[in-house]
Amino acid sequence: MPILPGKTIGILGGGQLGRMFAIAARRMGYRVHAFDPTNDCPTGQVADHEVNAAYDDIRAAERFARDVDVVTFEFENVPAETLAAIERIRPVHPSPHVLDTCRHRLHEKDFLGGNGFPVADYRAVRNVDELSRAVDELGAPVILKSADYGYDGKGQVRIDRTENLDIAWSTMGRPLGVTEKVVPFDKEISVICARTSTGETSCFEPGENVHVRGILDTTSVPAAISTKTRAAAIDLAIAIAKSLQVVGLLAVEMFVVGDTLVVNELAPRPHNSGHFSFDACVTSQFEQQLRAVCGLPLGDPALLSPVAMANLLGDLWQISEPDWPRALAVDPRVKLHLYGKQQALLGRKMGHLTAIAQTSSEARKLVLRARESLA
């Protein structure tokens, strides 16, 4: 039975992904309850109701679950016990099993590799000796990544030679790591795939991503890739979403190496590289998540115009508030999204800009010009 407009969606996590999800849900007449430890969180500001409690407060999570009709998430690190308690009361989509696979790099790589999906050669490492062996076996350069709690390049160390492994290990900072080969990629792309409980799937146009210091900087769509690579990327994302039995969204980050693809990582939720869809697609990734989670038919993800997105990090605020009118004066096709975060910390995602244009490279130039004019 679909969960119809008028019903209440519970979302775990109160960041920008939840905020944009809440905007899409409220537009379609749903009620939204947000669960986040921090008061006045980005999602809470646009939700009908905000619950502030720690993610391990099972009692609070159970009360939250009883007040909603279905639960989804935008934050991956909700403890398994909390998710299990919620799942006993209301459906959770995507399932906690999917979440557990995607938020743990080793589970994720074992799932991908074990099902024949292409991943960079990797080893699980529990200490410096195992790291040393992994570097020998794989051959430098490699990247050591924490198995859990990593995002925006945090918990990652590149190792070019075999020295300084003690420092690399302590910089990574977690008891379990994954050491993987550096992939000499030509470009990075991502595909966001939606899947319903009846097995219907639908993908957004692949985006081309540029990262700066491990953090997504820009996404340009369509990606400058061959028709064959585009089709292969979409097929790969659908195959992974099917294999995982995702109900909701699955973002698949990939490296393009010549005409082959290597999967980098998965996220079972809306993704920063899909923000373009809010301004440039018939259906946004947030509305698509809503439809999938509620059991409604998926919307058309078609791209209405080439587009580019540029993130706005807290760094931009260090001298003074960015000059918004000046950025918008660059071109009327420039759009501003701000997440309502009070503290502009270095590296913190505060908002983003998008611009549509005749081609994705023109759109990228435009959005970068707008961002430069902020300072």
Ligand code: ADP
């Ligand atoms: P996060 O969870 O922080 O996004 P990722 O594993 O996606 O972590 O790594 C962040 C970025 O670091 C990637 O988008 C890519 O630019 C670079 N990177 C990560 N792993 C590799 C690799 N094996 N080879 C080359 N570059 C990599």
Ligand code: MG
């Ligand atoms: Mg990533």
